[in-house]
Amino acid sequence: MVSENLTDKIVEKVELAAEVGAKVANVVGNAFETTIADVDHSSGTEEATWTNYFLSFGIHFAMVIIVILLKWQYDRNRYRYPKGPRDWRHIKDAISFHRKKRENLLALATDYPDSCTVMTHVGRLVLLNDPTLINEIFIGRADLVSNKVDGYLENQLRYKEGKHIRTGIVFRHQDHNARIIHKALVKHLDNDLVGKRFDSIIQDQLKQIRLSENFDVRRTTFYFSVRLLTTLTCSSGAASTEDKTFELFEKNLYKISKAIHADTFEKSAKTMLTQLTGLSETLDINENVLDYIKTWIQYRRGESNRVAGLSEEETVTSTTKNNDFLDSILNVIDESSPRLDEDDIAACILDIIMHGSEMLKGALSWLLLYVVKYPEEADVCRREARDKNYASFNLSSAESLVHTQAFVKEVLRVSPIVPVVIHSTLEDFKWRKFHIQKRTQFGANIIALHHSVHWKDANNFDVNRWLGDNLSSIPTHSYSPFGFGPRACIAEKHLFNLLTGILAVFLYHNDFEKTGPLPEATSGTFGLANMPPKYSLKATPFTTRS
Numbered sequence: 001m002v003s004e005n006l007t008d009k010i011v012e013k014v015e016l017a018a019e020v021g022a023k024v025a026n027v028v029g030n031a032f033e034t035t036i037a038d039v040d041h042s043s044g045t046e047e048a049t050w051t052n053y054f055l056s057f058g059i060h061f062a063m064v065i066i067v068i069l070l071k072w073q074y075d076r077n078r079y080r081y082p083k084g085p086r087d088w089r090h091i092k093d094a095i096s097f098h099r100k101k102r103e104n105l106l107a108l109a110t111d112y113p114d115s116c117t118v119m120t121h122v123g124r125l126v127l128l129n130d131p132t133l134i135n136e137i138f139i140g141r142a143d144l145v146s147n148k149v150d151g152y153l154e155n156q157l158r159y160k161e162g163k164h165i166r167t168g169i170v171f172r173h174q175d176h177n178a179r180i181i182h183k184a185l186v187k188h189l190d191n192d193l194v195g196k197r198f199d200s201i202i203q204d205q206l207k208q209i210r211l212s213e214n215f216d217v218r219r220t221t222f223y224f225s226v227r228l229l230t231t232l233t234c235s236s237g238a239a240s241t242e243d244k245t246f247e248l249f250e251k252n253l254y255k256i257s258k259a260i261h262a263d264t265f266e267k268s269a270k271t272m273l274t275q276l277t278g279l280s281e282t283l284d285i286n287e288n289v290l291d292y293i294k295t296w297i298q299y300r301r302g303e304s305n306r307v308a309g310l311s312e313e314e315t316v317t318s319t320t321k322n323n324d325f326l327d328s329i330l331n332v333i334d335e336s337s338p339r340l341d342e343d344d345i346a347a348c349i350l351d352i353i354m355h356g357s358e359m360l361k362g363a364l365s366w367l368l369l370y371v372v373k374y375p376e377e378a379d380v381c382r383r384e385a386r387d388k389n390y391a392s393f394n395l396s397s398a399e400s401l402v403h404t405q406a407f408v409k410e411v412l413r414v415s416p417i418v419p420v421v422i423h424s425t426l427e428d429f430k431w432r433k434f435h436i437q438k439r440t441q442f443g444a445n446i447i448a449l450h451h452s453v454h455w456k457d458a459n460n461f462d463v464n465r466w467l468g469d470n471l472s473s474i475p476t477h478s479y480s481p482f483g484f485g486p487r488a489c490i491a492e493k494h495l496f497n498l499l500t501g502i503l504a505v506f507l508y509h510n511d512f513e514k515t516g517p518l519p520e521a522t523s524g525t526f527g528l529a530n531m532p533p534k535y536s537l538k539a540t541p542f543t544t545r546s
């Protein structure tokens, strides 16, 4: 009955729109005829010509507006979205969405426990607040949803329209190539790194990190992470972290990092401008960075060909001696379809380095912030590291640092680095009672999931909830700091141990103190990622480093 009424109303509206459209078209047509008829070609007075120009311009303008309105009315009736504060009366909220995003996301989940549609400055977003719905879209329909939001990362603009593969993190679409690369990266991490060179690579980088009397936490953790990710991604001589070119590469990445995570109205306007003009400082930097990465790939291929020289007819794409992420991608080139080219590989490598280092920077910056905000908790972690003699990094024994691991989990619950995982649809589709338009963004509201009513005292920072008997009251499907389903983070399985181990080594060797006022945990720069605002700390080493 209700749906019949609804259908009647829709039909009524469409008919009304069509009727209005027809009437306006008649009026415009008549006016147009009158204009033509009114023109006295023989008189040729300048005044009449100008009036005609203006009139004709006005008519064309009116027609364009009418077409836009009709299309808008048509789309409104054709597509159905979950209800939400999405109409023009809420334009102010939409514009300020990015500024109070954390509060907004929590409030929206309270007002719409299942899902809602919000108009944001980057377009329409269907926000999923319920774990069942999140699973339906992010796992059940993962094939329909592209991995990244178009235009978010400016480097996507570099890729030619129509080219099958473009960059995202790692590729936007859940297609054959995205799948084989995802699988190759996971396999490489599990089989070639973990339990082998992984610990020593991380320990080497930990030895080099410069913690001082007054260090900028985000900056320091960013440079640590970039060097770590570069070593893991391309370990050959071409990417020496010691030379000047690498320094420039790091600086450029830092600039891009600052730009891509800004999630503001100004940023959206700039992206739009870039799309129109093709001009952008970030794009230029990006091109430099990609060119540099291409030199690694060429170097690696040169190396391979030298090895391949043994048998000329064999087109070897990679050797296994470097054993890094680049190798693992080069190794699947022959399985790819369409075949991965140099641009694709470079984009993919850049994504791994950028994403991995951004995320590690975020996680480590939050962890250190909570260390100084909750010094008693940090002391318990430090004692644990001492008791277990955890002076240097070891992934598998990080599992035994139960309290430190609980600390890491609680920090990522209260301050997840990815607050909303956003994918966008590839085509129109029907889902439940909704009809969703192609290129609609779907957001899994992670921050709301981590603060849902299923958590006991969700707003309290409580490490103990992850310990002993309390573990049984951790709600299921309500915690997801590393994404969902087939496109979840490739490092997912190892990230808790990785972060626990790094934090334990930091605490084992250093005392951390604040050097000024600390940012609030709720005041993160809430863009695509949730980062703590810039802050500095003082690190005092307990002993000389091992």
Ligand code: HEM
Pocket (backbone or CB within 6 Å): 147, 148, 169, 170, 171, 178, 182, 185, 352, 355, 356, 357, 359, 360, 363, 417, 418, 421, 422, 423, 481, 482, 483, 484, 486, 487, 488, 489, 490, 491, 495
């Ligand atoms: C604390 C650290 C990290 C966090 C919080 C994190 C989080 C995430 C999330 C939420 C996604 C899913 C994104 C989406 O669906 O749009 C993702 C994907 C991904 N992550 Fe991470 N990540 C972290 C560290 C890393 C590291 C260290 C690496 C590299 C070694 C890495 C490599 C990837 C890759 C390659 C993907 C894309 C997977 C695909 O699309 O198939 N991540 N990560």
